[in-house]
Amino acid sequence: MKKLLTAFVGSMALAAAPVAFAAEATKELKMAYDADPVTMDIHEQLSGGMLQLSHLTFDPLLRWTKDLGFEPRLAESWERVDDNTMRFKLREGVKFHSGNELTAEDVKFTFERLKKSADYKAIFRPFTEVRVVDDYTFELVTEKPYPLLLNAATYIFPMDSEFYSGETDDGKAKDLIDKKGGSFASRNMSGTGPYIIADRQQGVRLEFERFADYWDTESPGNVGKIVLTPIKENNTRVSALLSGGVDFIAPVPPTDLDRIRSDKNTDLVTMTGTRIIMFQLNQERVEAFKNPKVREAIAYAVNQEGIAAKIMKGFATPAAQMSPEGYQGHNPNLKPRYDVAKAQELMKEAGYEDGFTITMMAPNNRYVNDDKIAQAVAAMLSRINIKVDLKTLPKAQYWPEFDDRAADMMMIGWHADTEDSANFYEFLTFCPDSETGAGQYNAGNYCNPELDKLVEMANVETDLDKRAEMLQTVEQRLYEDAAFIPLHWQDLAWAAKKNVKIEPVLNVMNFPYLGDLVIE
Amino acid sequence: MLAFLVQRISQALLVMFVISVIAFSIQDNLGDPLQEMVGMSVSEEEREKLRDELGLNDPFVVQYLRFAGNALQGDLGTSYFYGKPTVDVILENLPATLELVIGATLIIVLFSVPIGVYAAIRPQAWLSKFFMGVSTVGISIPVFLTAIVLIQLFSIGVTVTLFPEDTGWGSWLNGALSTNGGLPSYGRGDELTHLFGTWESGFFTQDGLLHLLLPSISLASIMLPLFIRLIRAEMMEVLQSDYIRYARAKGLAAPRINFLHALKNTMLPVITVGGVQIGIMVAYTILTETVFQWPGVGLMFLEAITRSDIPLIVAYLMVVGLIFVITNTLVDLIYGLVNPTVKLTGKKA
Numbered sequence: 001m002k003k004l005l006t007a008f009v010g011s012m013a014l015a016a017a018p019v020a021f022a023a024e025a026t027k028e029l030k031m032a033y034d035a036d037p038v039t040m041d042i043h044e045q046l047s048g049g050m051l052q053l054s055h056l057t058f059d060p061l062l063r064w065t066k067d068l069g070f071e072p073r074l075a076e077s078w079e080r081v082d083d084n085t086m087r088f089k090l091r092e093g094v095k096f097h098s099g100n101e102l103t104a105e106d107v108k109f110t111f112e113r114l115k116k117s118a119d120y121k122a123i124f125r126p127f128t129e130v131r132v133v134d135d136y137t138f139e140l141v142t143e144k145p146y147p148l149l150l151n152a153a154t155y156i157f158p159m160d161s162e163f164y165s166g167e168t169d170d171g172k173a174k175d176l177i178d179k180k181g182g183s184f185a186s187r188n189m190s191g192t193g194p195y196i197i198a199d200r201q202q203g204v205r206l207e208f209e210r211f212a213d214y215w216d217t218e219s220p221g222n223v224g225k226i227v228l229t230p231i232k233e234n235n236t237r238v239s240a241l242l243s244g245g246v247d248f249i250a251p252v253p254p255t256d257l258d259r260i261r262s263d264k265n266t267d268l269v270t271m272t273g274t275r276i277i278m279f280q281l282n283q284e285r286v287e288a289f290k291n292p293k294v295r296e297a298i299a300y301a302v303n304q305e306g307i308a309a310k311i312m313k314g315f316a317t318p319a320a321q322m323s324p325e326g327y328q329g330h331n332p333n334l335k336p337r338y339d340v341a342k343a344q345e346l347m348k349e350a351g352y353e354d355g356f357t358i359t360m361m362a363p364n365n366r367y368v369n370d371d372k373i374a375q376a377v378a379a380m381l382s383r384i385n386i387k388v389d390l391k392t393l394p395k396a397q398y399w400p401e402f403d404d405r406a407a408d409m410m411m412i413g414w415h416a417d418t419e420d421s422a423n424f425y426e427f428l429t430f431c432p433d434s435e436t437g438a439g440q441y442n443a444g445n446y447c448n449p450e451l452d453k454l455v456e457m458a459n460v461e462t463d464l465d466k467r468a469e470m471l472q473t474v475e476q477r478l479y480e481d482a483a484f485i486p487l488h489w490q491d492l493a494w495a496a497k498k499n500v501k502i503e504p505v506l507n508v509m510n511f512p513y514l515g516d517l518v519i520e
Numbered sequence: 521m522l523a524f525l526v527q528r529i530s531q532a533l534l535v536m537f538v539i540s541v542i543a544f545s546i547q548d549n550l551g552d553p554l555q556e557m558v559g560m561s562v563s564e565e566e567r568e569k570l571r572d573e574l575g576l577n578d579p580f581v582v583q584y585l586r587f588a589g590n591a592l593q594g595d596l597g598t599s600y601f602y603g604k605p606t607v608d609v610i611l612e613n614l615p616a617t618l619e620l621v622i623g624a625t626l627i628i629v630l631f632s633v634p635i636g637v638y639a640a641i642r643p644q645a646w647l648s649k650f651f652m653g654v655s656t657v658g659i660s661i662p663v664f665l666t667a668i669v670l671i672q673l674f675s676i677g678v679t680v681t682l683f684p685e686d687t688g689w690g691s692w693l694n695g696a697l698s699t700n701g702g703l704p705s706y707g708r709g710d711e712l713t714h715l716f717g718t719w720e721s722g723f724f725t726q727d728g729l730l731h732l733l734l735p736s737i738s739l740a741s742i743m744l745p746l747f748i749r750l751i752r753a754e755m756m757e758v759l760q761s762d763y764i765r766y767a768r769a770k771g772l773a774a775p776r777i778n779f780l781h782a783l784k785n786t787m788l789p790v791i792t793v794g795g796v797q798i799g800i801m802v803a804y805t806i807l808t809e810t811v812f813q814w815p816g817v818g819l820m821f822l823e824a825i826t827r828s829d830i831p832l833i834v835a836y837l838m839v840v841g842l843i844f845v846i847t848n849t850l851v852d853l854i855y856g857l858v859n860p861t862v863k864l865t866g867k868k869a
Contacts, residue, residue: 039603045558045559046561046562047559118566118569119558119559119561122563179557179558180573180598181598181599181600181603181604182598182603201612202601203815204707204815205707229706229813230813231813232810232813232823233813235668235671235811236705236706236810236811239671239676239706240705243671243705245705245706365826395551395826396550396551396553396826396827396828397550399551399552400551400552400555414560417561423561427561440563
């Protein structure tokens with residue numbers, strides 16, 4: 001009986017353990033990423049690294065869950081007031097690192113700063129203002145009904161308005177956003193997030209300490225200190241994990257997946273990503289690409305499954321469209337079409353049986369195995385008599401060439417900042433228009449005003465089911481038109497020591513919620 | 521001596537000028553720095569504005585003159601990535617590289633001199649033949665391969681199960697061939713000692729020295745075989761010379777002949793080569809630092825290239841150029857000290 005009682009008490013203690021852990025976050029996490037955040041100003045640059053930093057040191061109003069839903073963070077709840085307005089209730093008693101308390105004024109301040117940021121202003125273009133109702137209530141107002149209001153709200157990480165107001169000793173505004181470096185915000189930080197930056201040597205080391213007054217006391221996270229070392233070289237990063245030098249690495253290069261799987265001390269977590277890799281066919285440079293049959297022939301000639309299996313070692317999800325699963329526009333009917341015989345027939349029908357020669361360009365250090373993929377596609381095209389003159393370049397030199405549309409076929413990868421299909425179309429398939437910036441990355445010069453219109457209509461459609469149907473139609477039409485050649489969505493991979501439970505805090509956007517990380 | 525210095529300094533200035541022009545003129549081929557500074561979805565208009573602010577739209581000559589004007593006042597520009605003066609960035613990263621070079625140099629000196637001398641005195645001994653064989657192999661292995669093998673052996677560890685574990689000799693062989701690992705595989709470690717300014721040294725803690733070990737060996741691995749062979753060859757030649765034979769005939773003790781008379785003259789060409797090689801070693805640090813994530817100027821330079829951080833690239837090339845010029849000058853001076861018959865003016869003797 002006594003034994004039973006002890007067991008009972010013991011299990012109770014275990015059940016209560018997470019809470020006890022949260023009270024004292026004592027564990028240390030050493031992690032190695034391929035890069036470190038470029039600045040401490042979260043509005044200076046929109047990139048994966050910066051968003052990871054935002055989630056560590058700030059908190060968003062709401063954040064994405066694993067299945068691409070939303071969960072409340074600093075905003076406790078929200079409700080629609082009218083077509084153009086959403087009212088948010090802010091969590092009370094949330095402290096900034098400076099000790100100031102979070103109010104609706106901070107949200108307004110942050111929103112206005114976002115509107116000034118070169119990188120973020122595009123996301124907030126549909127918004128007109130933040131209307132403060134009282135200390136803990138505010139409204140997000142859009143110009144037109146905007147279905148992606150909550151998506152955009154995940155980018156609002158309230159900043160400490162008092163801390164970032166005023167002037168520095170040399171007379172510069174503290175809220176200045178300066179990409180050339182040397183602003184107050186790029187060196188100082190006050191957020192509401194689980195961690196405070198304790199030490200920062202850019203490019204060498206970044207140290208975080210857990211914020212003692214962190215509002216989320218229910219979080220099971222028990223990591224008190226995080227040391228981030230940027231390790232760009234894939235081999236070195238993997239070695240650092242295998243030798244026990246670090247506890248957690250990302251990304252894991254596809255070539256080392258097996259090595260990590262077979263190591264008994266480490267865990268590997270992989271996920272389908274949301275970054276689409278594709279080729280664009282420039283219709284302005286090549287007369288033949290204007291012919292839908294030729295484009296279709298190319299779509300039939302490219303073996304997505306083969307590339308994903310052989311070159312990506314199974315570390316990619318073959319694609320026939322841009323929208324990954326979970327996005328509103330994802331059309332489950334669209335499957336990769338690979339049929340060389342059909343492709344050859346189409347070429348014949350189009351009158352290009354003897355083929356032609358084109359130029360192709362791809363980066364060689366931007367996407368996983370980008371240069372090898374380009375070589376494979378070039379080889380596949382030779383089977384329908386299209387001779388490819390391929391050139392691969394480092395990314396720094398590739399993008400200027402891309403902007404110049406310097407080759408007939410060019411590779412691009414894209415991740416939608418809004419986690420929404422419309423973003424893909426706006427940048428990649430809209431009729432290029434330098435005035436509005438539409439089709440900025442449409443190196444194929446594909447143009448279908450009808451589809452553009454449909455997307456624009458979807459962008460003011462707040463009935464999400466209806467909207468999904470519209471976007472899926474767009475995806476279907478693009479597929480039929482063979483507007484571009486989709487290849488795959490790049491998978492994501494992380495690895496950690498067995499006692500570091502990374503799985504629950506990871507997501508497809510690749511900003512791990514490390515505040516909730518548990519180390520055993 | 522003074523004439524020599526004046527001549528050297530004017531030479532150095534000319535070299536620096538040429539480097540700056542070359543470094544500056546390749547910038548158009550390094551890609552667009554803005555790609556690293558802004559997100560993909562930033563409009564062309566915004567980019568153009570930033571390009572204007574950075575002065576990237578000015579003609580080449582205007583950009584160069586602005587750079588040169590600032591450089592003469594000691595300002596080599598501001599790094600796009602670090603947002604700090606490039607000189608500061610380089611000075612912060614330089615100690616790590618210098619310590620790596622010092623570590624490698626120590627290894628080279630400690631091993632090359634005794635091995636080289638031994639191999640010259642006893643050319644037929646099996647140990648000499650072994651060293652020569654290994655050094656031939658050593659010369660032909662690229663430094664990054666050495667580094668990766670070292671990491672696998674001594675950081676991650678290797679478990680060998682080639683031989684039957686249940687027999688005594690088998691498990692002994694397995695054990696002898698397996699390694700434990702455990703040595704740090706990246707970075708400089710946490711326990712650095714602050715010396716002065718931005719100099720954080722790894723030479724004074726066990727942790728720091730352990731972190732230094734594998735990178736230093738990797739870096740030394742390229743030069744060590746070369747120096748062993750060089751010392752051996754020079755020493756053998758010196759041992760054949762008349763004055764050594766005369767010393768032998770006089771009945772001087774062998775160690776005195778070998779280490780005092782012969783070694784001194786052997787070292788002259790070795791120092792010359794060594795000086796040049798130290799300069800080359802700075803270049804090799806780029807490879808070593810990349811593999812070991814060693815936070816020095818080599819790694820910094822390589823990343824600056826991938827980021828098209830033009831000011832930092834130009835500044836690095838200037839600084840490395842300066843280091844070359846200075847080491848070459850110092851080598852000439854040391855040469856003069858070791859062998860006073862050398863005329864420093866560099867004019868016809």
